[in-house]
Amino acid sequence: MDNNLHIYNTLSKTKERFEPIMPPHVGMYVCGPTVYGDAHLGHARPAITFDIVFRYLKYLGYKVRYVRNITDVGHLENDADEGEDKIGKKARLEELEPMEVVKYFTDRYHINMDQLNVLHPSIEPTASGHIIEQIELVKQILDNGYAYESEGSVYFDVEKYSKDYKYGKLSGRKTEDLLKNTRALSGQDEKKNNFDFALWKKTDPKHIMHWPSPWSEGYPGWHLECSAMGAKYLGETFDIHGGGMDLLFPHHESEIAQSNACRGHDPVRYWMHNNMITINGQKMGKSLNNFITLNEFFSGEHSSLDQAYSPMTIRFFILQAHYRSTVDFSNEALKAAEKGMQKLINTVEVIKKLNASEKSSTDISSLKEKFFAAMNDDFNTPIAIAHLFDFSKVINQVNDGKETLSQVDIDRVKSLFDIFVFDILGLRNENVATGGDDTLVDDLMHTILEIRHNAKKNKDWATADSIRDELGKLNISIKDTKDGAEWSRE
């Protein structure tokens, strides 16, 4: 696989040429959602970021196994006793089963991802389905002496580990600093050092999901699932591990530590981290209660939203910023993205109708090269999109008769736009109402436009405009072009 792809590796803090361990295969693991709430903009960012990575690697010819987990263990707490009726014992069926919550939100997450045109990962394992593997990991770490048992729980011994390995190499943290600065948490007295993290936690009454283990009835530590499932499906060392920057510490740092403690080497070659999305300059998060769910964006039903924004607008908005930059949400920015994307989609439609000339008056050969150069530079989608806009202009000029393209060039540019816009960037034309999926509607529209056309011929502007206005109320827009009227759904 010959490529010039460079990826920014958080571990080395530099862009490195991408060389898979076992070409043409690539293993990629991305931290997925914790399914106890609806997905919000913050979930869309990593999903779309790594969807681009997945799509692009596949386009380059790699056989990618993309693993994205579902976290369904460890964070689910029973808050039913905060409800109004905590006196009477509820019937078994009236209590929400944890797995019911998991199923409900997993389904909703999947629907949102499909709406965003995010490809399904190759494997989507759940933490609860890999308890045995996680227990095995804890055993090995204990055997190797990098963990200790305390009151039925097992903790990772960071101090011991630091004598043989470097804890903090991913996040740039030093154990001395951690010692001074880690905040006090409940249950710290069980640990040797307060920065030691749990590998196995004995059940406390709040946790409703628990499993038997050699140490206690309990549940696995926060960082274990990714170590266990990554190794199981991608091998002890794999190519790419992705996630949000907020997971860098302690989550990914601890994954590295667990892998070394267990197997004596790092688990991952390239660590990739997407940046956060902010709202009014502040990160969105559960604790800040300032997040807008994807469903709210799609429906427009939220006090901060001026209007509804389609899934593709959200996708395009995210792709217009580099994945390692923060991106600030605002209605104005989203509206700009909406119009910009429409322009690009229009171009794809325009290309289909271009008239070929004998010769091309302009050179379109650099499009491919420029687009790939941008993508190869650490997936620089904003630059890639800027190039598409440049060529969009050329195509419109051809359409206006100001430039010409030969049939060969038209075919070439059409095929490139299809690949770039739809296959790699993963956009989708949401306005397509034609295309044979609904011939009745097509026929009806054809008839209506015919009537309007005749009215226009007779200079009966009132009728022509009335048809356009009435259709507009049905969210169908009419455009008069020199080749006749066109219609599209909004």
Added chain:
RNA sequence: GGUACCGUGGCCGAGUGGCUAGGCAGUGGUCUGCAAAACCAUGUACAGCGGUUCGACUCCGCUCGGUACCUCCA
């Protein structure tokens, strides 16, 4: 407090030691019955103060402002 990162024109957002980013909005024009779309033209941007340099928005230092992580979080 510790550790990072960031501060670009009305808005969003790339990038670079000297060469037009791009999108949206605005303004003027072309086209059109009107509208929309499109095209053409149009903006002395890079937080502040010093320093390095022939030359810095880009490198260094300081100041101010902002954000994130250190706790479940994408």
